[in-house]
Amino acid sequence: MKSINIRxxxxxxxSKELAKEKEQAVARGISTAYPIVTVKGEGAVLTDIDGNxxxxxxxxxxxxxxxxxxxxVVDALKIQLDSFINPIFNVALHKPYIDLAKKLNQIIPGSFQKKSVFFNSGAEAIENAVKIARRYTGRKGIISFDRSFHGRTMLAMTLTGRVNSIKRGFGPLASDIHHAPYPYYYKDERTDEQLLxxxxxxxxxxVPPEEVAAIVLEPVQGDGGIIIPSKRFIQEIRAICDEFGIVFIADEIQTGFGRTGRMFAMEHFDCAADLTVMSKSIAAGLPLSAITGREEIINFPDVKELGGTLSGNTLACVAALEVIQMIExxxxxxxxxxxxxxxxxxxSFDSKHIGEIRQIGAMIGIEIVLDKQSKASHRSFVNDVVTKCFEKGVLFMRAADGDVIRLLPPLVITDEQLHEAMSVIADTIKELERI
Known part of the structure; x- marks a missing residue:
């Protein structure tokens, strides 16, 4: 097996020199998980400025x-660049925007008429989904869930069900936001019935139900630790929304476009949201987000009540069409x-610190615990695994409050690369447990 090139x-x-420049030039609030400077990315491999x-x-x-x-995607972008970059959709139409809207209307779960609208980031799309729900229902209240993550703008931050590194010191937060418990079957013994x-x-x-405009949830919580609810839980949320005329908003920003083994995670639960919010992998890393949903809801805001200068930029729409075609x-x-x-x-080997492995498609969360009896968090061990694997050439992120190893490999990773990466992670965990 050919090893990756650590030189x-x-x-x-x-990388160290540019990291110093970053400290001098970039606001402290922007974090970077690894102190390396990328010069090339291809498939599942990143190469840094030092040749690693x-x-x-x-x-x-x-x-x-x-x-x-x-x-x-790269080839399609080069062709588009030779024609025009972005006329701004608020000024003049462009075909990629319309073509992408038509495609999303076809592939988003739900056997009802749909329309789409585009923005720049996941947080921006979440905020606009809430705007649409409030405009449609004439209500103010929004319900989201514990441990959720919906973004860092003011309303998205308020919707987020975590405080550390998200909300602390940024108040006052948006009003009329209410949080409900979300399943966490490994550490929270409450049943679906109790949570509902x-x-x-x-x-x-x-908040009385007749004042609730929307319920917002991630079908699988990503930043919260790869928390996968039961089909019953999601279907009951759908039923509650139907019972009280509440708009169901699915945040598919992290779960969308094949991550969970379906095009969208809601497909695992045999029900559809009224509004589906997308970003991240929609355009292969270019800034783009989308809302696709029931025509009567998403079409309710009047002309000029939605938009944004750079929303649905041409290059990102071109990229998104290619991404969907690649997945198919x-x-x-x-x-x-x-x-x-x-x-x-x-x-899945015998380990005193791996409490649970949660997996849905290529979305994996490894819960690291001090011991399996107490299930107490063991963040220092997670940090050690991340650091040691980085030194061996494998990159991945933490989730929750640093309790969970989160693996989100590219879907184009080769068998050889995947085997090597798993060998590094498994060997590292075993080595650290022997210390």
């Missing part, structure tokens, strides 16, 4: 499901499931 100390001298290569199992936090610099009862209790103690043509949904099953099998 110098990590991080190397050129890494297997990237972070995929831009699932922004790069089709890998770094996929050739069909607590959601309904909000209608008694916090290269059978990447099947590949996502193969990747996920392989990872779970390779990491």
């Amino acid at each position: 110098t100390a990590i991080p190397g001298p050129k 290569s890494y297997l990237d199992l972070a995929s831009g936090i699932s922004s790069l499901n089709v890998g770094h610099s996929p050739k069909p 009862a607590e959601l309904r209790r909000l209608f008694q103690v916090s 043509n290269e059978n990447l949904l099947k590949r996502a499931n193969e990747i996920g099953h392989f990872i779970k099998e390779k990491l």
Whole structure:
């Protein structure tokens, strides 16, 4: 098996120098997980300025499901650049915007008439989905869930069900936002029935259902730790929305475009949201987000009540059309499931610190615990695994509050690369447990 090319100390001298420049020029609030400077990305491999290569199992936090610099996307962008960059859709139409809207209307779950609208980021799309729901229902209240992550703009931050590194010190937050408990079957023994009862209790103690415009949820919580709810839980949320005329908003920003082994995670639960929010992997790393939903809801805002100067930029729409075609043509949904099953099998060895492996498609969360009896968090061990694997050329992210190893490999990763990456992770965990 051919190893990845680790040639110098990590991080190397050129990366260290640019990291110093970053400290001088870039606001402290922007974090970077690894102190390396990228000069090339191809498929599942990143190469830094010092000549080191890494297997990237972070995929831009699932922004790069089709890998770094996929050739069909790059070729399509070059052709588009020779014609025009972006006329601004608010000024003049362009075909890629309309073509992408038509495609999303076809592939988003739900057997109803749909329309789409585009923005720049996931947080921006979440905020606009809430705007649409409030405009349509004439109500103010929004319900989201514990441990959720919906973005860092003011309303998206308020919707997010975590405080550390998200909300602290940024108040006052947006009003009329209410949080309900979300399943966490490994550490929270409450049943779906109990969790749903607590959601309904909000209608008694916090906000009456006739004042709730929308319920917003991630079908699988990503930043929260790869938390996968039951089909019953999601279907009951759908039923509650139907019962009270509440708009169901699915945040598919991290789960969309093949990550979970389906094009969209809601397909696992045999029900559809009213509004589906997308970003990240929609355009192979270019800035783009989308809302696709029921025509009568998404079409309710009047002309000029939605938009943004750079929303739905031409290049990103061109990229998105190629991404969807790649997923379909290269059978990447099947590949996502193969990747996920392989990872779970390779990491399911006897370990005193691996409490649980949660896997849906190529979305994997490894819960690291101090011991399996207490299930207490063991963040220092996670940090050690991340650091040691980085030194061996494998990159991935943490989730939750640093308790969970999160693996989001590109769906184009080769068998050889995947085998090597899993060997590094498994060997590292075993080595650290022997210390």
